[in-house]
Amino acid sequence: MKFLDYAPAPESQALLNLKSDYGLFINGDFTAGRGTPFQTINPATEQQIAMIATANEADVDAAVAAARHAYDGVWSRLSGSDRGKYLFRIARLVQERARELAVAETLDNGKPIKETRDVDIPLVAAWFFYYAGWADKLDHAGVGPNPASLGVAAQVIPWNFPLMMLAWKIAPALAAGNTVVLKPAETTSLTALLFAEILQQADLPAGVVNIITGDGSTGQTLVNHPGVNKVAFTGSTSVGRAIARSVAGTDKKLSLELGGKGANIVFDDAPIDQAVEGIVRGIFFNQGHVCCAGSRLLVQESIHDDVIERLKRRMQTLRLGDPLDKNTDIGAINSAEQLARIRELSDLGQQEGAERWSTDCVIPENGFWFAPTIFTNVSTSHRIARDEIFGPVLSVLTFRTPAEAIAKANNTPYGLSAGIWSDKGSRILAVADKLRAGVIWANTFNQFDPSSPFGGYKESGYGREGGRHGLAAYLKPAVRTGSRSIPAAEHAPVSKKSASASKKSASASKKSASAEKATK
Amino acid sequence: MNRLAIPKTYKLYIGGKFPRSESGRVYEVLSHKGDFLANAAKGSRKDARDAVVAARSALGGWAGATAYNRGQVLYRIAELLEGRRAQFIDEIESCEGVNAAAASAQIDEAIDRWVWYAGWADKYVQVAGNANPVSGPFFNLSVPEPTGVVAIIAPQGGESLLGLVSAIAPALVAGNTVVVVANELAPLSGISLGEVLATSDVPGGVVNIVTGSPAEIAPWLASHADVNALDLVGAGDLDWVELQISAADTLKRVLPPESGADAAAPALSRILAFTEVKTVWHTKAIL
Incomplete structure (x- = not known):
């Protein structure tokens, strides 16, 4: 064996006890x-x-009805501490079955076992x-005393971190007192x-x-269902736009975590070897299937050749x-x-004149694989500098100056993440202030923690x-008691049902908020 | 013999200047009794787009100003409004048909709201931000920042000055810049507020006031790709669902219409509605 050759060390699948068919999980x-x-x-x-299984419209109805029933009858009446106890139980069970979940996730998703074992599943439990612990402390959530839950949350998640995205969605929803209908991605x-x-x-x-399964149309039926009060979606910007359109005019509260x-950004005073590790972590972690991936590397011109x-x-x-x-x-x-999408955009990159380089790893015969690839000589107008490749x-x-780095970094309709590599603390702070992105990693990349807010600017x-x-x-603020003087309680939106239904019957029938939305 | 008065020409307020509508159009503003009061500029799509350009240009300076500075500038608006109270009483009385006491009470409330919001400028970050105890050697901080350019349809009924102030003040606190479509039927106090803003250290372009038809102007603002957020507080009588659908194309943040006397009531949530939470992870050395 040569240097860096390793004998195969596959994780055993023996601890899996999978069924051949899976149904929908409705009402327990x-x-x-x-x-x-x-x-x-x-x-x-x-x-x-x-x-x-695929959930059709009737199944979505049944799931939403079950969630509503559980909300009215049980969950919204439970004390915060009891809700919390259920969540603690879930956290512990995930820890107990962590290895099994990691193997299953790797099997179904294709991501390396070291990531599911060391990142995905530990974060799910966390x-x-x-x-x-939040469930009985909602007064401190930042929406005023005695905040109210929303009702039934419809949650649609992507395939890149299947169980982790599930945890990001379900844990806060339940802690706040909502019930959930969740649709995982079709492939995961x-x-x-x-x-x-x-x-x-x-x-x-x-x-x-x-938990209801199916393709995009199942998800669409779910988010458009009049019986849901909250829609939370993680996925592509184009689907996010469609969801924002479809919930317009309703009382559904919306969270979107998109592309x-x-x-x-690597400055010339950065510790280069650490920065290289960070670049690799930024774009090759999880095969680049990361919405916050560091997919554009901005290197200060003077160190470009060395860094590359x-x-x-x-x-x-990197072993593939x-x-x-x-x-x-x-x-x-x-x-x-x-x-196919990764190949298409990469081919476009070559056609547009960027220089392509891939590692010479062996690609397995079966399955879907793409060798780690970088493009140099990329300009800001290239599709590969603008479109999310997700690979x-x-x-x-x-770039030459910090101002140019900031301008180029912000030159995108997206605004989810950014990285800064520099030894100079004052420069990191100043650049971080100017970047229009929701998460910024300084001398690190792709770090996640349940206590740390994550989400985007712009599109x-x-x-x-x-x-x-x-x-x-x-959560929403407690119902206010109607004083307009200072300092006042929260504002109350007008009833959208009456405003939209009278004026716009066509879209109102499609979009009118649920009849149940006032049951809380 | 009575001195012949000099009536004011009411114009738009864009980029710190007072242009007429580029369209050359005006519309008659009538008193509550139906008497002619003034010709107000009937803003066009081009005026709205010019206002967005002005707001975008002013964003860096206003968002980049220190919180203390923004607080002082907002407080100064209250000072100048206090000094011009007589003019506003006149305009509110004639437009809205209320008596001097009611007009005066409205101005009091508007002034107090500027003061209340001014005080938030250097505090909302502390209240809405967090130091996060992450599991690792990182200094992890989340802070709210301004969303960017906010387009607002001001409340259309009720108290014209108070409605406008209640809608624009919270957006300004965090450092957003604003394009606001004023109360269509009672625009005079709004235009005069522009004169207050122009003389109270608010940089040109931070607030842009367009008068005219909200139904005509709002769709252009809702679909404008350089507008980051849309406050539909006064859009209840428009086809606001369509505006919200149009805003979804660039994923604008949208606040829904409100009605009644306490529309846009002062609240921290109105400030936070036009902020984005930024989380920064700083690596700590392992000693």
């Missing part, structure tokens, strides 16, 4: 979906893992543990259904969390292959569809997940 039980079931595959082998439903088994073990009251084109040389050398050590292997750095691309593809641009969406702000996204 698994039920068959009424839509056409679909198969979920391992993207590293293209082998089927299980069949997953998220529930963090928000568990498996761990959400294992999570449903955990909810059964935790003895969570039936209907408090419902990004994060700038990772060291980056290429580092990239050659079996996601279940503990030594794997780069796993499989999640789907054939996503692989292991880095676009490298240069990367609105609302925050994590921290006190993430809790407030699932």
Whole structure:
């Protein structure tokens, strides 16, 4: 064996006890979906893992009704401390079954086991543990004394961090006193259904969390359902726009966590080797399937050649292959569809004149794979500098002055994340002030923590997940007592139903808020 | 013999200047009795777009000013409004048909709101920000920042000056810049507020006031890609659902219409509605 050659060290699948078919989790039980079931595959082998049910409109109705019933009958009447106890139980159960969840996630998603084992699943447990403690402290959430929950939350999550996104959504919603209908992404439903088994073990009251599976149309039916009071979506900006349109004129509270084109800025005084590690972590973590990925590298011109040389050398050590292997750095691309998009945009990058370089790793025969790739000589107008690729593809641009770095970093409709690499604290603080992005990492990248708010500026969406702000996204102020004098309580929006229904019957029928929305 | 009075020409307030509408259009402002009061500029799409350009240009300076400075500038508006109270009483009495006492009470309330919001400028970050105890060697801080350019449809009924002030003041606190469509039927106090702003250290372009038809102007602001947020507080009589749908194209932050005497009542949440929370992770050395 040569240097950096390792014997295979695959994680065992023996601790998995998967079923061949998974139904919908509605009102505390698994039920068959009424839509056409679909198969979920391992993207590293293209082998089927299980069949997953599709929720049709009637199933969505049933799930929302179950959530409403649980909200009215149980969850909204439970004390905060009891809600918290259920969340603590869930956190502990996730920890107990962490290895099983990590293996299942890697199998279904294609991401390396070292990431699911060391990042995804520990954060899932941490998220529930963090928000568990909030459940009986809502007065301090920042929306005034005695805040109220919203009701039924419709949550639609992406495939890049399946169980982690589930935790980001469900934990604050339940802590705040809402009930949930969650739809995982079509290609990564498996761990959400294992999570449903955990909810059964935790003895969570039936209907408090419902998990329905299916494709985008199931998600669309869910967010448009008149019985939901809150919509939380993580995914593409184009779908986010469509959701923002469809909830317009309703009382549904909306959180959107959408796309990004994060700038990772490396100044000439940065510790280069650390910066190279950060660049790799920024774009090759999770095969670049990260909305906050550092997909645009902005390097100060004077150190460009040095950084690129060291980056290429580092990239050659990245091991691509079996996601279940503990030594794997780069796993499989999640789907054939996503692989096609990465290829298309990368080819465009070449056509537009950027210089393409990929590591010379061996690509496995089956499954979906894309070698870590960087483009140099990229200019700000190139598609690969503007569009979210959502894959292991880095676009490298240069700058001379801090002002130019800031201008280029902000030159995007997105505003989710950015990185700054410099040894000079005062420069980091000044640049961080000027970047229009919701999360900024200074001399690090892609760090997440349940206590730390995460979310975008501009077209990367609105609302925050994590921290006190993430809790407030699932609360509303106590009903005010109507004083206009200073200092006053919160403002109360006019009833949109009456305003929109009279004027705009066509859209009102589609968009009118639920009849149930006033039941709280 | 009575001295012949000199009536004022009421114009738009854009970029710190008082232009007429580029369209050349005016509309008659009538008293509550139906008497002619003035010709107000009937703002056009171009005027609205000019106002957005002015607001965008002013954003860096206003958002970049120190919180203490912004607080003082907002407080100074209250000072100057106090000094011009007679003029506002006149305009409110004639436009709204209320007596001098009611007009005076409205001005009191408007002044007090400027003072209340001025005081928030250097405090809202402390109340809405957080130091986050993350599990790792990081100094992790979340702070609210201004969203950017905020387009506002001012309350259309009721108290014209108070409605306008209640809508624009909270957006200004954090450092946003504003394009506001004034009360269509009672625009005079709004235009005069522009004169107060122009003389009270508010940099040109920070507040831009367009008079005219909200129904005509609002769609251009709702769809404008350089507007970051839309406050529909006074849009209850417009097709505001359509405005909100249009705002979704660039994922603008949107506040819904409000009605009644306490529309846009003073609240911290109105300040925070036009802020973005930024979280910064600073690496700590491991000693």
